[in-house]
Amino acid sequence: MAATLNDMMERLPAERRQKVEVRAEELVAKELTLRDLRKAHDLTQEGMAELLDIGQDSVSRLEKRSDxxxxxxxxxxxxxxxxxxxxxxxxxxxxxxxxxxAGLTEDDRSTKAKSKPRKRIDS
Known part of the structure; x- marks a missing residue:
């Protein structure tokens, strides 16, 4: 019988298992969509819309865009x-x-991050 991934992970020493799990998280983090990123922060589209001061439908469209x-x-x-x-x-x-x-310097970035985002979101 072939071993499952869980079986193989359980056989690893705790230190090695932790390294594998950390690396897996890093790899997954590199491939997140905007939707995945929002969900990872426990936000709904409605919650994200409120943060951006736009409608939920705009968040939905934004998350589907490739450009x-x-x-x-x-x-x-x-x-x-x-x-x-x-x-x-x-x-x-x-x-x-x-x-x-977009005219942003490092100083502008830190200021922008503290301020409320702009209302305009391209759709």
Whole structure:
């Protein structure tokens, strides 16, 4: 009989099992959709709409979009208490965090995160 993942995890030493679980969480976190991110913060679409001062239907449309303005995405993440960073990765160079997009500097970002997000959300 083939061993299940749970069986294999139970056989691992506690320290190794914890490392595997942490790494699994990291991998899952890299692939979250906006909907998944909202749910991970225990927010409903209605709750998110209230934070963004928009309608629930707008949150639904926003979460289904594959193309967003950076300012819209930044507002969405900011409403949950996070910050948005844009990183450019190249095969032959170190990663670069892009700044100054949409006229925001690091100082502006920290100020924006504390203020209420803009009402306009592209749809």
């Amino acid at each position: 967003l303005l950076l300012s819209t995405l930044r507002s969405y993440v900011s409403a949950m208490g996070g910050t948005l960073d844009l990183v450019a990765r190249f095969p032959d160079r170190p990663s670069v965090v892009l700044s100054g997009l």
